[in-house]
Amino acid sequence: MPALQPRLSARRLTLFAVSALFACGGDDPAAPESHPEIQQVRLQVANIVLASASSTQAFGAIEIVRNNQGSAEVVFVDPIGNPIVHGSDESLEVVIGDESVVSWEADAQGGFTGTFRGLNVGATTATFRLMHGSANAAHADFVSAPIPFDITP
Secondary structure, eight states, X not given: OOSEEEOOOHHHXXXXXXXXXXXXXXXXXXXXXXXXXXXXXXXXXXXXXXXXXXXXXXXXXXXXXXXXXXXXXXXXXXXXXXBOOOOTTEEEEEEESOTTXXXXXXXXXXXXXXEEEEOSSEEEEEEEXXXXXXXXXXXXXXXXXXXXXXXXX
C-alpha cells in the first residue's frame, strides 16, 4: 500500500472551480511581467494525481499513516491541463496549517518535488504557492486553496 493515498468523494470530483489568475508586475509599470495562466496545482506520484486545488477549492485529500512518508511532485497546470514550465526565478512555498501533524521537505530548496511525513495523528491542510522573484522581493503568482491532509494511526 503506498504511503500517500488519495481520499476522494464523488462530490469533490464532480465540482470544478475556475481559478483566479493572480497578476503581478515588475518594477517598471510600462513593462509588466508576463506569467502563464495557472488553473490549479496537482500533487502527484508517477503522473497519478492524488489531490489538486484551484485558488478557491481543493479536490481530494491526502492520507498518510503516522510515522510514514511519501514523495510527491507538485505540478502547476494551465487551463487545459498542461504543466507550467518554471523559470529559474520561480520556486515552491508550502504552508502547512499544523506542522505538528505533517511536514514537507523539498528535495531542493524551493523545489517542486519532496516528501510529506505523517508526524502525529490528526488533520491539517497544506497550501501551495508558486513564488516568483528573488528571495527579498518574491511574490506569489498563484496560491492554492488548502488541500486536506489526514494522518491516521
